[in-house]
Amino acid sequence: MRDQLSKIVQDSVGGEPVCLFAYDLDQLTEHVRTTVESLPPRCRMFYAMKANSADRLLRALAPLVAGFEVASGGELAKARAVGATTPVIFGGPAKTAADIEQALVQDVLRLHVESVLELHRISEAATRLGRTADVLLRVNLAGPFPTATLAMAGRPTQFGISEEALPEAVATAQALPGVRLVGFHLHSLSNNLSAPAHLDLLDHYRRTVSGWEREFGIRCEVLNVGGGIGVNYAAVAEQFDWAHFTRELPAVIDEFPRHWREIDFECGRYLVAECGQYAVEVMDVKRNHGVDYVLVRGGTHHFRLPVSWQHSHPFTVVPVEQWSSSAPRPELRDTPVTVVGELCTPKDVLARDAFVTRVRPGDVLVFSHAGAYGWEISHHDFLSHPHPNQLCYGDTA
Numbered sequence: 001m002r003d004q005l006s007k008i009v010q011d012s013v014g015g016e017p018v019c020l021f022a023y024d025l026d027q028l029t030e031h032v033r034t035t036v037e038s039l040p041p042r043c044r045m046f047y048a049m050k051a052n053s054a055d056r057l058l059r060a061l062a063p064l065v066a067g068f069e070v071a072s073g074g075e076l077a078k079a080r081a082v083g084a085t086t087p088v089i090f091g092g093p094a095k096t097a098a099d100i101e102q103a104l105v106q107d108v109l110r111l112h113v114e115s116v117l118e119l120h121r122i123s124e125a126a127t128r129l130g131r132t133a134d135v136l137l138r139v140n141l142a143g144p145f146p147t148a149t150l151a152m153a154g155r156p157t158q159f160g161i162s163e164e165a166l167p168e169a170v171a172t173a174q175a176l177p178g179v180r181l182v183g184f185h186l187h188s189l190s191n192n193l194s195a196p197a198h199l200d201l202l203d204h205y206r207r208t209v210s211g212w213e214r215e216f217g218i219r220c221e222v223l224n225v226g227g228g229i230g231v232n233y234a235a236v237a238e239q240f241d242w243a244h245f246t247r248e249l250p251a252v253i254d255e256f257p258r259h260w261r262e263i264d265f266e267c268g269r270y271l272v273a274e275c276g277q278y279a280v281e282v283m284d285v286k287r288n289h290g291v292d293y294v295l296v297r298g299g300t301h302h303f304r305l306p307v308s309w310q311h312s313h314p315f316t317v318v319p320v321e322q323w324s325s326s327a328p329r330p331e332l333r334d335t336p337v338t339v340v341g342e343l344c345t346p347k348d349v350l351a352r353d354a355f356v357t358r359v360r361p362g363d364v365l366v367f368s369h370a371g372a373y374g375w376e377i378s379h380h381d382f383l384s385h386p387h388p389n390q391l392c393y394g395d396t397a
Contacts, residue, residue, distance in 0.1 A: 004024075004393050004394070005022050005024070005277060005366070005393065006318065008020075008022055008279075008391060009318055009364050009366065010318075010320070012279075012389075013320050013322055013362075013364070016386075017280075017283060017297035018279055018280065018281035018297065018364050019280050019298045019386070019388040019389065020278075020388050020389035020390070021277070021278055021375055021389070021390050022276070022277050022279060022391045022392075022393060023054070023057060023277075023371060023391070023392045023393070024275045024276075024277075024393060024394050025056065025057070025393070025394045025396035026394030026395055026396050027275045027394065028057065028060055028061070028271075028272060028275035028371075028396070029060055029061075029064065029396050031271070031274065031275070032047075032061060032064045032065065032271050033064050035242060035270075035271065036064055036065060036066075038243075038246040039246060039249070040246070040249055040250040040253050041253075042253060042256070042260070042261065042263050043249070043253060043263045043264075043265065044066035044262060044263070044264050044265070045065050045265045045266075045267060045271075046065060046066050046067050046069045046087075046089055046264055046265065046267075047061050047065045047067075047068050047267070047268065047271055047272075048068075048069045048227055048266045048269075049068050049069065049075045049078065049268070050069075050075070050373075050376065051268025051269050051271070051272050051371075051372040051376065052268070052272045052276070052371055052372055052373075052374075052375070053075055053078050053376060054375075054390065055078065055081065055082070057272060057275075057392075058078065058079070060396055061272075062082050062083055062086055066087060066264070067086055067087030067088055067089065067109065068086060068087075068088050069090075069091060069266040069268075070088055070089070070090055070091070070108075071090070071091050071092035072092060072099065073096075073098060073099045073102045073103075076088060076090065076099075076102060076103060076106060076108070080106055087109045088103075088109060089108065089109050089110045089111075089112065089264070089266070090103045090108045090110070090111050090112065091111075091112040091114075091138070091187075091266075092112075092114070093114050093158050093159055094114075094158075095111075095114075095118060095121070097125065100121055100122055100125045101125045101129070103133075104122075104125055104126060104129055104131050104133060105129065110133075110134045110135060110136055110182065110222070111133055111134070111136075112136050112224065113135045113136065113137050113138060113161075113169075113173070114138050114160055114161065115161060115169075116161070116165070119169065119172050119173055119176060122135060123176035123177055123178045123179050124178075125178075126177075126178030126179060127177050127178040132178055132179070133178060133179055133180065134180050134182045135173060135179055135180065135181055135182065136182065136183045136185040136222060136224055137169050137170070137173065137183075137184050137185065138160040138161060138184075138186075138187070139160050139161050139162075139166060139184055139185070139186060140157065140159055140160035140161060140162050140188075141163060141186060141208065142163055160185075166212070167216070170212075170216045170218065174218075181218065182220075182221045182222050183209075183221050183222035183223050183260075184209055184212070184220060184223055184224070185226070186205050186209075186223070186224065186225055186226060187227060187266070188201070188226065188228065189201075189226075189228045190227070190228050190230070190269075191228070191230035191231065191269065192228050192229060192230050192240070193230045193232055194240075195242070195248075196244075196248075198228070198229065198245060199245065199248050199249065201225075201228075202249075202252050202253075203252055203255070205223065205225055206256050209223060210257065213257075219259055220257075220259070220260055221259065221260065221261055221262065222260070222263075222264060223260050223262070223263050223264070224264040224266065225263060225264065225265060226265070226266055227265065227266050227267040227268055227270070229242075229245075229265075229267055229269075229270040230269065230270065231269050231270060231273045231274070231372070233309075233311050233313060233314060233369060234311065234312075234314075236314055236368060240270065268372060268373075269372040269373060271372075272371040272372045273369045273370070273371045273372040273373075274369055274371060275371045276369070276371025276372070276374065277366050277367060278298070278302065278303045278366070278370040278374060279318075279364055279365070279366045279367075280297055280364065280367075280388075281296065281297045281362065281363075282294055282295070282296055282360065282361050282362060282364070282365060283295050283342070283361060284330075284361055285330050285331065285332050285359060285361060286330070291338055292332050292335050292337045292338070293337065293338050293339075293340055294332070294337045294338070294339045294340070294356075294359055294365070295340055295341075295342070296339060296340070296341055296342070296350070296365060297342060298341050298342065298388060299340065299341015299342050299343050299350065300348050300349070300350065300379075301341070301343055301348075301380060301382045301383065301385060302341075302374070302375060302378050302387070302388050303350065303367065303370060303374045303375070303378060304373075304374070304377050304378040304379065305370070305372075305373045305374050305377065306349065306350050307347055307348070307349060307350075308373070312350075312351040312352045312353065312354055313350055313369075313370075314351075314367065314369070315339065315350075315351060315354065315365045315367045315368065316365070316366045316368070317357070317359050317363055317365060318363060318364040318365070318366055319358070319360075319363055320364060322362065323360075323361075323362050329361060329362065330360065330361065331359065331360040332356060332359050332360075333356075333357065333358050334355075334357060334358075335355070335356065336354060336355050336356075337353075337354055337355075337359065338351065338352045338353065339351040339352075339365065342383075342385060343382060343383055343385075344383065350367065351367075375388070375390075
């Protein structure tokens with residue numbers, strides 16, 4: 001834990017129970033700058049706002065990335081609040097007519113199309129507005145793909161156009177007014193931790209799209225290879241080897257046809273997860289049916305990622321010696337614990353079988369790698385508990 005965060009936690013002790021998200025903007029900008037600068041020519045990094053759309057993070061990221069990837073009119077509004085001309089690409093499996101019109105009026109760079117019907121909706125809006133929409137067809141490839149936490153393709157999902165329906169989609173995109181087909185979107189998985197497997201995936205994309213060019217007599221200008229680069233929550237010291245990935249990536253990209261002028265990545269989790277921490281005060285400890293429980297002020301209504309992905313999230317115990325109560329202070333020592341929140345459901349679990357040396361009420365648990373898909377995906381108002389504080393620190397803040 002960084003010294004500045006430790007000070008924030010200690011300064012928060014003594015009032016209302018500690019419950020906060022803290023974002024290290026210096027760590028964020030350093031990581032993202034290094035990530036972006038290591039990409040070879042033709043490759044561009046967009047930030048997938050679904051991971052975390054906090055305004056302070058977006059403003060820190062805007063000068064470093066090629067633009068933002070959004071999946072709703074609300075996210076587009078947040079992007080435009082940061083920059084009226086910031087490049088934006090727009091995805092999402094069920095865009096409304098209002099979403100599409102907003103995207104066109106606010107000059108998004110490209111729309112990622114999920115169906116033939118959506119092509120017609122875009123064409124209708126574009127012709128009414130006197131505009132031409134550049135589109136990528138999102139295709140649900142048959143696979144096989146590397147092992148990852150989530151798969152969006154290679155199996156039945158709501159995402160993209162099936163390969164069997166691609167001839168109709170290409171023909172429709174070519175025929176409709178107000179639509180210009182510029183390439184394909186192939187975001188197939190999420191949270192892949194293997195750099196060699198991800199390189200193989202990109203080569204698979206090259207062969208597949210080259211085949212479509214020959215089959216349909218088209219030229220792809222832009223290929224969006226999605227995100228999918230992961231974060232290892234189980235062993236935080238063993239992360240995706242970005243250095244290996246970018247060392248080998250130029251050789252892969254050199255095999256892409258030269259008329260593919262742009263290769264887009266749209267990472268979210270990989271860019272912002274590490275900069276965030278979720279700090280919560282221990283309210284009680286107890287043993288029940290042979291299991292030691294640590295109960296905290298907070299839970300999955302703030303930080304839903306662990307229960308969503310069914311993993312035990314890593315944390316550190318920050319000892320707090322101050323104990324103002326006249327009641328005895330219980331403690332757990334040298335034991336595995338299950339960390340649970342304040343909700344009235346047994347599913348409110350942040351960590352299971354996590355070994356602690358000592359933990360007591362009043363101590364603070366700090367969950368690492370909480371910058372992505374934490375607050376953003378949580379059911380904030382279940383039971384109407386107070387929201388956590390949201391803090392940013394570092395020189396960039």
